[in-house]
Every structure is written in C-alpha cells, then in structure tokens.
Amino acid sequence: MSSTSRFLCAPLRGVVVPLGEVPDPAFAQGALGPGVAIDPLGETLHAPCDGEVIQCARTAHALTLRDDHGHEWLLHIGIDTVDLGGEGFELLVATGERVAVGDPLCRFDVDGLARRAKALVTPIVMTNAPDLSLETLVTPGMIVDKGEALLQWQAPGPAAEAVGRSASSEASARGEATIAAAQGLHARPASRLRTLAHNHAVELRLARAEEAGEGRSDVDGASVASLSALLNLGLVQGDRVRVTARGAAAQAAVDAAITLLETPEHESGRADVSAEPTAAPAEASMPGTLNGLSASPGLAVGPLVRYRVALPSVADTANDPERERRALDAAVAEVDADLERSRRAAEARGQQAEADIFEAHRAWLDDPDLRAAAESKIVEGASAGRAWHLALETEIQRLRGSGNTLLAGRADDLHDLQRRVMQRFATQEAVATTGLEGAILAAREMTPSQFVEVAEQIAGLCLAGGGSTSHVSILARARGLPCLVAMGDALLEASGDRVCLDADQGRLELAPDERRLAAVEAEQARQRQRAEADLAAASEPVTMRDGRRLHVAANIAAGGEAQGALDAGADGIGLMRSEFLFLARQTAPDLAEQQAEYRAAVEAMAGRPVVVRLLDIGADKQLPYLALPATPNPALGERGARLWQSHPEMFDTQLDALLEAGRGLPVCEDGLTRLRLMVPMIADVGELRWVRRRLATRAAALGIERLPSLGAMVEVPTAALCAGSLAREAEFLSIGTNDLTQYALAMDREVASLAARSDVLHPGVLRLIALCLKGADGRCPVAVCGTAAGDPLAGALLAAMGVDELSVEPARVAAVKAMLRGLDAETLAAQLPALLALDDAAAVREALATVLATSAQAATPPSGDTTVADTTTRS
Known part of the structure; x- marks a missing residue:
C-alpha cells in the first residue's frame, strides 16, 4: 500500500x-495522543493546517481542528488554564467554521497568563490516532516561526483513504438531551451508555450542546467507549448534550441514549439509598x-480501627513488550470475570446498587484510553503490572485534583481496579487489616469492593476523604451502615478503644464517657x-387504639419481590409497578413473560390481594422502543x-397477560378478585369507563367471564375532586x-431544589385527600x-383521615x-x-409531631415503648 508524507505547521x-x-502528566505521558509543544513567544494562536474547528472550550x-x-x-494554550475561566483569552473563530493554514484562532494575554497559569507551554496533540508516529522537524529547544x-x-495512500471515507458515510443520527440524574453523568449511567452502544453496534458520542454547532460532524465529543472521556465532560444535572451515533441502528441508539440520559435514576425499594445525606455541622469540632x-445515618460504638490495604508489589520493568x-x-480478562461474578451475586441477593x-467497574476496565496508556508504558519498558499502575x-x-466532588469520588473506583489488576502480577501479597469485627473503620478512602469485603463485619465507617455521592456512600446507605465522609486527615491520626459514631449528628466521639456510652x-x-x-x-392484623382496622x-x-413482602408481614401488594418490567430493555415484554411475572406475585402472596398498576410511562419514565411525541x-x-x-x-398485550394470570383465581374476603388492576393518571370517570370496556372486550376474546377488580389511582387533582x-x-x-x-403544588417532583417544599402535608394537598375520602365514603375502599x-x-394522619390501607416499601x-x-x-x-x-x-409537620407525641405519652406506661412519638430514630 502506498503512503504519503504529511506536515503540520507551527x-x-x-x-x-x-x-x-510538558508539566502535565496527561500530555507528558501521551494519554491524549502524540504531538509536540511550543513555549509561546507570540500572543496569537493560528491554524496549523486547513480544516474545520470542531471544538472550542467554553473557557x-x-x-480542536479536524484537518482535511x-x-x-x-x-491547548498553557497548562491548567481552564481554571482561569476564559479570562485573558479571545476566541476569533467558532465551532463549525472552516479555516485555512495561518488563520488566527485565538488571542491571549501572554503577560497575564504568565502570572496566573501553571505554565504557558502549549501542546499540539493528534487525539484520534494514538499509535501514529510523528516526527518533530525542529530540534527541541530551538525557536520555530509561525x-x-x-x-x-x-x-496511507488514496486507496486507504477512500475506504475510510466509505466507512464514515454509513448511517448516522443525532439528537439532544438534558441530563436528568441528580448526580450528573457519573460512572454508572456512563457504563450503561457503553452497553447501549455495544447492543446497537454503533459508535456513540456525547458533546455539550453549546459546544456542538450546526456545522459539526458526527464524530465530535467523547466516545461512550471511554468512561474517562465521558467523565471529563463534567456533565451535571440540567446540562444539555448532543448525542450522535454512526452505524446501521444509529437512530435507535440515539433515541435509547436520550431516554437513558433524561430518565432520573431510581432504585426500587431503596428510598434511603438515594436520599440526600445531611451535611456535617458547620461549627468546629469539640475537643x-x-x-x-453524614453519608449514611445511624449510631454505633466500637474500637476505632485504621484500614490499610497497600497496593501489591510488582516488577518495575520487563524485556518482552509483546x-x-x-x-x-x-x-x-480475569478481573472482568471476577467483576461479572460479583455482579451476578449482588443481583441474586437483591442488592442492585x-x-x-x-457493572460500571467492568466498563472502566474496558476503557480504550486507559488500556492505550498502559500499553504505551509497556512499550517504554515497564512491566504489565507497573504499566497498569502508572496508567x-x-x-x-x-480526578482527585479536578475540584469536582463527584469526579473525585470516581478516583476510588479506579484505585480499586488498579489494585485488582496489579494483584495478578504481585511479587508480594498486600496485607489486609484484621480485627474488624464490630469496629468503627477509619480510612483515607475505600473502594466499593473493599467495602463489600468488610461490610458484614464492621459497625460503622469513617473516611477522611470521599463524598456523599461516592459509591461507598451509596453502598453504606443501602446497608444501613452508619458512615461519615470528608472528615479530614485528623481522622488518620485518631485512635480510641471505644468510640461513638453518631452519624445522625455528623460526629465521631473519640473518648465518650461512661454515661454517654x-x-x-x-x-x-x-x-x-x-x-x-x-x-x-x-403478620398480625392492625387494630388502632380507637378499634378501627x-x-x-x-x-x-x-x-x-412478593415473597419478601409476605415475609415482612404485608397484608397484600398494594402497588406492583408493572412499568419496571418494560424499562431497561430494548423491546417490550411479550405476553408469556408478563403473565409469568404477574402470576408469580399472586402465588407468592398466598391468597392475599395483589394490585398491579397498568403501564405508567411518560414524564420521568421513558421506553427506548416507544417513541412518544415531543411535549x-x-x-x-x-x-x-x-x-x-x-x-x-x-x-392489549398487558391486559391479556393480566387476564390470563388471574384466570380461575378465587375472590378474597372483601369480595374483590385476588389479582386487581389499577389505572394510573385518571382525570375523570370517562377514562376509567374506556379501560373497563377494553378489558371486557379482551376478556370475551379469551373466554374469561369474571373480570378482575378495577381501580383508579387518584394522582390528578380533578380525580380527587370528582x-x-x-x-x-x-x-x-x-x-x-x-x-x-x-400537580397540586405545581412543583416538578424531579427538581431537586423543590424537594423540601413539595410536601404531601401541605394543607392544600391534605384538603384534596379529604375531598377524595369524602367522595368515596361508603362506595369503595381507598388506599x-x-x-407518604x-x-x-x-x-398517621392519613390513617386518622380515614384511608383503608397504607401501602409501603x-x-x-x-x-x-x-x-x-x-x-x-x-x-x-x-x-x-x-x-x-x-x-x-412545615407548620402542619410541627403541629402534627406535637399532637402525636402528646398522645403517645398519655397512652404509654412509664416503662413502656414510645413508638408513635419517635419519628426520627432509624430502627
């Protein structure tokens, strides 16, 4: 194959x-690609070639230019100049603009940058050909002219370029999305994007929408194949991004990616996992x-034990790069297999977090940028273990120096992968901490796999670093383990044979006296x-003090999950969210799959009622295979x-599956069928009648005479009023x-800043509930x-208002x-x-708490329990 020489101008x-x-390891170690740098003697950056401006940093x-x-x-003008926020720079071009060699691109204040930046040296790097060998034509240390x-x-010669152009002309698609996850685009959703691209067999990329002009091509931004590149975008909740894909299934991939990005994260049955942790007290620590x-609330007492796991010792160099x-x-590959086994085991235990x-760690492990960085170190003579460590x-x-708490939390994940792979090349085993039973564990940081290994032994966890959004914090909340983070280096010098971890108050008491203990x-x-x-x-029925059941x-x-609900003492299933059977997949579940799922719930509940909510999709819940009109x-x-x-x-498929799942089942004591259907988002009785007619038509087609009991959800104010x-x-x-x-308060439940004010105990919402109960009185039960x-x-208030059932996790x-x-x-x-x-x-909550406390004290013997009065302590 013929080849030709190409040149880039200064x-x-x-x-x-x-x-x-270059005094930046990302450039110096070739992580961003091959190239050279220039220490400027001028104040204008010019185009080094003919091409297109495909990216301009916001600062x-x-x-980034794409040549012809x-x-x-x-x-990249200077080092750490992103921290200047654009001060001292004047862009002369825009994204999507064509430029010729020598055209001015950006002016910068040399004197000002020299005083404030880490360095003025300007790297010029080819970012999409990491293995390309570049020859510098000017001797380092010499001056080059513009x-x-x-x-x-x-x-490669023309033939190879023609093949490349042909490959790039395959189907492409693009769209825009708004990041919905409260924690932004972190490792877990990033790994799901990677899986989505793999399943659709496409190249999928993300870019900030404001950096993606109309003239941009479909290969800008960060590839989802690289978690490092995605996290480097620094996307937070509310950011607008452009999604582009290339491949036969490009449009389907873009649609699925947009759905994923615009769907807030939800962990079924784990409200405490995603709850916003409370901040530490602002005042200085007492002696x-x-x-x-507080990453996870709770109270624990035990010895304070320092957790230390050193990285394994590995050989520094090797003679055979291949x-x-x-x-x-x-x-x-071995570590990937271990992670997959751990993932399956966690799913089997019901620990989806x-x-x-x-799974996110598996995506990190497959990051092409990290692998390329490690292989470049091997080429330079490092052993496999040392190369992985350096990369x-x-x-x-x-990540730790990014100034972004969320990104800093991901450093723990990479440290975990660093240790796991290095362990395969260990020349000496790392010694793990012993004596953890019942201990309050103290560490500078902790990786998720390390946490899982010790979680069953320890009574609490304290971290000098970390943040409330780290994966360890999530895992601690999921297990109900008291945990404090961001405690500072003083933690690493602390000691105590019997300390008190009060994560509710955000403090670690190193020497509690006997009275406190x-x-x-x-x-x-x-x-x-x-x-x-x-x-x-x-498992016993509930009779309140006034005699009402x-x-x-x-x-x-x-x-x-139904068997777990029965074991927990549930009187039935008050809400089976059928949409979760439809989510996180590329096609809708068929009739047989749905029927088996619904029947399994009914059989597990051993005669108790099961209420299935019909498919509730829209708003924060979207299906990649169901294109809803834009609104x-x-x-x-x-x-x-x-x-x-x-x-x-x-x-109709869902109705058929439910009808078949309930075929032949006896009725319950209340005269309603064991399997019951509940219709969401009803605004008026006409909608409910339409559903009943449809249900009757499907039942007749299946030869089923007795229809399942049909209920309506009261979620819309008109439903409460009517x-x-x-x-x-x-x-x-x-x-x-x-x-x-x-809907009553006109406060979007997905907007975090409104969460504290979007309270069911608002008098207006309570009045709607009271009207609903009054309207239904004597006609049908209300749950x-x-x-709430x-x-x-x-x-407690809902029970007093007259509801017949409370359905909870x-x-x-x-x-x-x-x-x-x-x-x-x-x-x-x-x-x-x-x-x-x-x-x-707020006033209702305060008054209600006082009423309940007074009532509990009046009814409780001096030595008795005060269950009703205590509304803050976790059990």
Missing part, C-alpha cells in the same frame, strides 16, 4: 518543547470529637428490641389511558401522593400507595404496623380542622 512562534517535558483556552484528512488536533513545518508523518458529612501486553490482556457499581495513577490524580447502648438496645418486636408481630400492604417492582412538559403529556389509546397493541363519580365506577381507589402533590404512606407523620411494613397499633386515630382526626387551617406543610 501555530505560533516559540520554543519547541518535547511533549514528555477559550483550547480548540480526518486527523483531529488539540491546541507557519514553519513542525511535524511530519506517513499516511475529642471529629466532624464529617509478552507483557498479552499478560495484561489476561489479567484484565452493588450490581450496578460492579491509572495518572487518571486517579487528575451507657446512653448510646440503651438507645441501640431499644432500637433493636423495637425492631424485633415489630417484626414478630408484623387498617391494612398495610407493600409496594413492589417485580413478581420476585414541552412530559408530565402533562400522554400518560395512562391517554397513552394507551394511541398504542393499543401494547396495552372521587364520588370515580367511586361509583371503580371497585377501589388508591391515592398516589407523589404525583398528587406535584394510599405513595411515599411510609412517612411516620403523614402515615416492604422494609417499612413492620414499623408502620407497629405505629398504627399505637395510634388513637379518632383523637387525631379531631385535630384535622385545625391542621388544615395552618399556613404550610
């Missing part, structure tokens, strides 16, 4: 500097006390005793029965407090299946039942007019 006058001498300190042969050149030939390389951020490359491939993290260390230090131990014993007593009585059911997302406010678009009328095939007419048509109603609160049902204050069933048994609902109901007359939710 973009400005200055002293030539080898790339390896104007860097540009497809090579991409990063021109426009002088600077670099030379050999490129003998260290403060930190053998080392093969050894690295084998080690990475852990499973997602292990990841560069990225770890970059006795109080803590008494509180822990009370919590354990109460939890055990609650669980022992969880009330059911406590469970909310689940899949049929496999300014998805929460007000095609939802519930409105959606089904435009997609009858999917709706509950009387709904109750005449429905066999039951269920109030979805999350959406009802959202509550929203988050599990709230100690809101649940399985882990809350025992505690909610215990609370209700101690509740004098009649006395509390008498306070309802006064509560509804208050100004806002």
Whole structure:
C-alpha cells in the first residue's frame, strides 16, 4: 500500500518543547495522543493546517481542528488554564467554521497568563490516532516561526483513504438531551451508555450542546467507549448534550441514549439509598470529637480501627513488550470475570446498587484510553503490572485534583481496579487489616469492593476523604451502615478503644464517657428490641387504639419481590409497578413473560390481594422502543389511558397477560378478585369507563367471564375532586401522593431544589385527600400507595383521615404496623380542622409531631415503648 508524507505547521512562534517535558502528566505521558509543544513567544494562536474547528472550550483556552484528512488536533494554550475561566483569552473563530493554514484562532494575554497559569507551554496533540508516529522537524529547544513545518508523518495512500471515507458515510443520527440524574453523568449511567452502544453496534458520542454547532460532524465529543472521556465532560444535572451515533441502528441508539440520559435514576425499594445525606455541622469540632458529612445515618460504638490495604508489589520493568501486553490482556480478562461474578451475586441477593457499581467497574476496565496508556508504558519498558499502575495513577490524580466532588469520588473506583489488576502480577501479597469485627473503620478512602469485603463485619465507617455521592456512600446507605465522609486527615491520626459514631449528628466521639456510652447502648438496645418486636408481630392484623382496622400492604417492582413482602408481614401488594418490567430493555415484554411475572406475585402472596398498576410511562419514565411525541412538559403529556389509546397493541398485550394470570383465581374476603388492576393518571370517570370496556372486550376474546377488580389511582387533582363519580365506577381507589402533590403544588417532583417544599402535608394537598375520602365514603375502599404512606407523620394522619390501607416499601411494613397499633386515630382526626387551617406543610409537620407525641405519652406506661412519638430514630 502506498503512503504519503504529511506536515503540520507551527501555530505560533516559540520554543519547541518535547511533549514528555510538558508539566502535565496527561500530555507528558501521551494519554491524549502524540504531538509536540511550543513555549509561546507570540500572543496569537493560528491554524496549523486547513480544516474545520470542531471544538472550542467554553473557557477559550483550547480548540480542536479536524484537518482535511480526518486527523483531529488539540491546541491547548498553557497548562491548567481552564481554571482561569476564559479570562485573558479571545476566541476569533467558532465551532463549525472552516479555516485555512495561518488563520488566527485565538488571542491571549501572554503577560497575564504568565502570572496566573501553571505554565504557558502549549501542546499540539493528534487525539484520534494514538499509535501514529510523528516526527518533530525542529530540534527541541530551538525557536520555530509561525507557519514553519513542525511535524511530519506517513499516511496511507488514496486507496486507504477512500475506504475510510466509505466507512464514515454509513448511517448516522443525532439528537439532544438534558441530563436528568441528580448526580450528573457519573460512572454508572456512563457504563450503561457503553452497553447501549455495544447492543446497537454503533459508535456513540456525547458533546455539550453549546459546544456542538450546526456545522459539526458526527464524530465530535467523547466516545461512550471511554468512561474517562465521558467523565471529563463534567456533565451535571440540567446540562444539555448532543448525542450522535454512526452505524446501521444509529437512530435507535440515539433515541435509547436520550431516554437513558433524561430518565432520573431510581432504585426500587431503596428510598434511603438515594436520599440526600445531611451535611456535617458547620461549627468546629469539640475537643475529642471529629466532624464529617453524614453519608449514611445511624449510631454505633466500637474500637476505632485504621484500614490499610497497600497496593501489591510488582516488577518495575520487563524485556518482552509483546509478552507483557498479552499478560495484561489476561489479567484484565480475569478481573472482568471476577467483576461479572460479583455482579451476578449482588443481583441474586437483591442488592442492585452493588450490581450496578460492579457493572460500571467492568466498563472502566474496558476503557480504550486507559488500556492505550498502559500499553504505551509497556512499550517504554515497564512491566504489565507497573504499566497498569502508572496508567491509572495518572487518571486517579487528575480526578482527585479536578475540584469536582463527584469526579473525585470516581478516583476510588479506579484505585480499586488498579489494585485488582496489579494483584495478578504481585511479587508480594498486600496485607489486609484484621480485627474488624464490630469496629468503627477509619480510612483515607475505600473502594466499593473493599467495602463489600468488610461490610458484614464492621459497625460503622469513617473516611477522611470521599463524598456523599461516592459509591461507598451509596453502598453504606443501602446497608444501613452508619458512615461519615470528608472528615479530614485528623481522622488518620485518631485512635480510641471505644468510640461513638453518631452519624445522625455528623460526629465521631473519640473518648465518650461512661454515661454517654451507657446512653448510646440503651438507645441501640431499644432500637433493636423495637425492631424485633415489630417484626414478630408484623403478620398480625392492625387494630388502632380507637378499634378501627387498617391494612398495610407493600409496594413492589417485580413478581420476585412478593415473597419478601409476605415475609415482612404485608397484608397484600398494594402497588406492583408493572412499568419496571418494560424499562431497561430494548423491546417490550411479550405476553408469556408478563403473565409469568404477574402470576408469580399472586402465588407468592398466598391468597392475599395483589394490585398491579397498568403501564405508567411518560414524564420521568421513558421506553427506548416507544417513541412518544415531543411535549414541552412530559408530565402533562400522554400518560395512562391517554397513552394507551394511541398504542393499543401494547396495552392489549398487558391486559391479556393480566387476564390470563388471574384466570380461575378465587375472590378474597372483601369480595374483590385476588389479582386487581389499577389505572394510573385518571382525570375523570370517562377514562376509567374506556379501560373497563377494553378489558371486557379482551376478556370475551379469551373466554374469561369474571373480570378482575378495577381501580383508579387518584394522582390528578380533578380525580380527587370528582372521587364520588370515580367511586361509583371503580371497585377501589388508591391515592398516589407523589404525583398528587406535584400537580397540586405545581412543583416538578424531579427538581431537586423543590424537594423540601413539595410536601404531601401541605394543607392544600391534605384538603384534596379529604375531598377524595369524602367522595368515596361508603362506595369503595381507598388506599394510599405513595411515599407518604411510609412517612411516620403523614402515615398517621392519613390513617386518622380515614384511608383503608397504607401501602409501603416492604422494609417499612413492620414499623408502620407497629405505629398504627399505637395510634388513637379518632383523637387525631379531631385535630384535622385545625391542621388544615395552618399556613404550610412545615407548620402542619410541627403541629402534627406535637399532637402525636402528646398522645403517645398519655397512652404509654412509664416503662413502656414510645413508638408513635419517635419519628426520627432509624430502627
């Protein structure tokens, strides 16, 4: 194959500097690609070639050009100049603009940058051909003039270029999305994008929308194959991004990626996992006390033990690069297999948070940028183990020094992978910490796999670094393990044979006196005793102090969770979220799969009722295989029965599956069928009647005579106001407090800044609930299946208002039942007019807490339990 020489001109006058001498490891170690650098003697950066401007940094300190042969050149003025926020730079071109060699691109204040930047040296790097060999035509240390030939390389001849142009002309698609995840684009959603691209067999890339002009091609931005590149975009909630794909399934991949990016993360049944941790007290630590951020609340006492795991010792150098490359491939494959086994085991235990993290680590492991960096070190003579250490260390230090808490938290993940792969080349084993049983563990940092290894032994965790968004913090909350983070280096010097970790208050008490220890131990014993007593009585029915009975059911997302709900004492399934059977997949579940899922839930509940919510898609829940029309406010678009009328095939399949799953089942004691259907987002009785007619038509086609009981969700204010007419048509109603609160208060439930004000105890929302109960009185039972049902204050008030059932997460069933048994609902109901007359939710909460505490004290013997009064302590 023929080849030809190509040249790049100097973009400005200055002293030539080898790339390896640039005071930034990302450039010096070739992580961004081959190239050279110039220490400027001028103040204008010019185009080094003919081409197109494909990227301009928002801070104007860097540009990327694509030359006419497809090579991409990063021109980066100075080191750490991104920190200047654009001050001292003036861009002279825009993204998408064509330039000719010598055209001015950017002016910069040389004197100002010299005073403020780490260095003025300007790297010129080819970013899309890491293996290309570039020849510097000017001796390092010599001055090169603007426009002088600077670099030379050999490129394939015309035939090869024609093949490249043909390959690049395949199908492409693009779209835009807004990042919905509260934590931004972190490792887990990034790894899901990588999987999505793999499944669609496309090249998928992301770029900030403001950096993606109309003239840009479809190969700008960061490839989802590289988690490092994606995280380097620094995307946070609310950022707008452009998604581009190339390949036969480009459009489907773009649609699926947009859905993923615009869907807020949700972990079914784990409200505490995603809850925003509380901040540490602002005041300075008291003597003998260290403060930190509460990543997971709770109370623990034990010895303070320092956790130390050194990186394994590995050989520094090796003589056979090809053998080392093969050894690295084998080690990475072994670690990948271990991670996959860990992921499967976590899923089998129902610990989805852990499973997602292990999958994200697999994506890191397959990052082409990290692998290329390691292989370049092998070429330079490093052993496989040392090369892996150096490649990841560069990225770890970059993340830790980014100033972004979320990115800094990902450094722990990379450290974990660094240790795992190096372990395959260990010449000496790293010694793990012993004596962890019942200990309060102290560490500078901790990786997810290290946490999983010790989580069952320790009583609490304290980290000098880290943040509330780190994966270890997520795992600690998922397990209910008390945890403080960001405690500072003073933690690493601390010691204590018996310390008290009070993560509720954000402090570690290093020398608690005997009185304090006795109080803590008494509180822990009370919590354990109460939890055990609650669980022992969880299967018993609930009778409140005024003699009224009330059911406590469970909310689940899949049929496999029903057995756990039964074991937790649930009186039935009050909400099975059928949409989770449709999410996180590329095609809709077929009839047989749905039927098996619904039937499994019914059989597990051993005669107790199971309420399945019909497919509830829209707003924050989108399906990649269901293209919904664009709407300014998805929460007000095609939802519930409105959606089904435009997609009858999917709706009919679900109805058929539910009808078959309930075929031949006996009715329950309340006269309703064991398998019940609940329609979401009902606005008026006409919509419910349409669903009933459709259900009857499908049942007739299947030869089924008895229809399942049909209920309506009260989530829309009009449904609450018209509950009387709904109750005449429905066999039951269920109030979805999350959406009802959202629509009543006009506060999007997905906007984090509104979370504290979007409260079901707002007097206006409570009045809607009261109207719903009044309208349904004597016609059909009313349940509550929203988050409020599990709230100690809101649940008590709802019971007093007259609901017939509270449906909560399985882990809350025992505690909610215990609370209700101690509740004098009649006395509390008498306070309802006064509560509804208050100004806002905060006032209602304060008054309600006082009423419940007073009622509990009046009914509790001096030595008795105070379950109702205690609404803050975790059991």
